[in-house]
Amino acid sequence: MTPDRIVDFERVLNFRDFGGYDTPQGRVARGQLFRSAAFHEASDADMAKLDAMEVRFLVDLRRAEERSHEPNRWPGENCRSISNDEGAPAMALPPHLVALLQSDLSPASVKQYMTSLYREIPFDPRLIKLYRHWFAELGEGGVGVIHCAAGKDRTGIGCALTLMALGVDEDTVFADYEFTNQAVDIEARMPRIQQRMEERLARKLDPEALRPMLGVDLDYLRATFETIGARHGGVVTYMRDVLGVGAAEIENLRTRLLV
Known part of the structure; x- marks a missing residue:
């Protein structure tokens, strides 16, 4: 991975071109597919830069509790923002903090929790609809733009599926996922x-215990695809049967995004 994939902002983290x-x-087009952390701390300069990118749509993978606790400052009215709270129970704490408790x-x-x-x-079901x-x-x-809170787990899986749909080889898909560990100074x-x-937890935490949660690990993404394979036989079948991305949809994506 090369540093030029990272788009520099003042207060937006892990914003990357994954084309x-x-x-x-x-070749997957550049300047069309972006992944990011949330935009709750975006500066005015960040928002102006984002507006200039002419993003048409954004998919926010966060739950209602996360969006309420750290509401996005961007996008504005010229970008469609998509979120989904269906079936998501109201929670005082997000699941990762409950897991720490x-x-x-x-x-x-902590690594076992992340793998699960x-x-x-x-x-x-909520994330399936967003994907x-x-x-x-x-x-x-x-x-x-596809994003969650840190732009690494829910977003990482969404990006990996996107690249696989476009025909990118698995080693490259995993390398793009792992690049988060370089893109963010943990x-x-x-x-x-x-x-x-x-x-939030009223509890002392050991940095060594937090580290598996703050970065990414290839074993995590391997667990995703192992489970997809066990349940559906592979990514192609999963995308067709669960996400509605069959042969015709994949051909359309490749026509639009390969150059």
């Missing part, structure tokens, strides 16, 4: 994240 990869049919807070237990989360994400929206909007054309952000989590 530009080669496939047997052509219930955990012995060892690095191994990655097995669940592709089958979460379906993402692919449907891509099929209509225009610049798109060590620099650790003290602030730790403080915020401790305030």
Whole structure:
């Protein structure tokens, strides 16, 4: 991965172009597919820069509690923002903080939680609907952004499925996913994240226990695709039967996004 994939903003994190990869049919276009963390801290300059990118649609994978706690400052009226709260119970704390409360807070237990989360994400009805929206909007054309809170887990899976649909090889898909560990300076952000989590949980936390939750691990994404394979036989069948992205939809995506 090259640093030029990262789009620099003052206060928006992990904003990346995830196009530009080669496939047997052509190269994925740059400047069309973007992934990001949330936009709740976006500065005025950030918002002006984002507006200039002429993004047509944004899919926000966060739950209502997350959007309420850290509402996006962007996008504005010229970009369609899609979210979904169907079937999502009102929660005082997000699931990852609940997991920390219930955990012995060892690095191994936190990694186990993350692995189990990655097995669940592709089958979460709320997220399935949002992934379906993402692919449907891509099929209509225009610049798109997909994001969650940190832009690495729910977003990472959505981006991996997108690249696979376009014909990008698995090694490249996994490398794009792992690039989050370079794109975000986890060590620099650790003290602030730790403080915020401790305030919400009223509990002291060990940075070593937080690290498996703040970065990405190839084992997490492997768990996603192992589960998809076990339940549906593979990504192609999963995308067709669960996300509604069959052969015709994939051909349309490739026509629009390969150059």
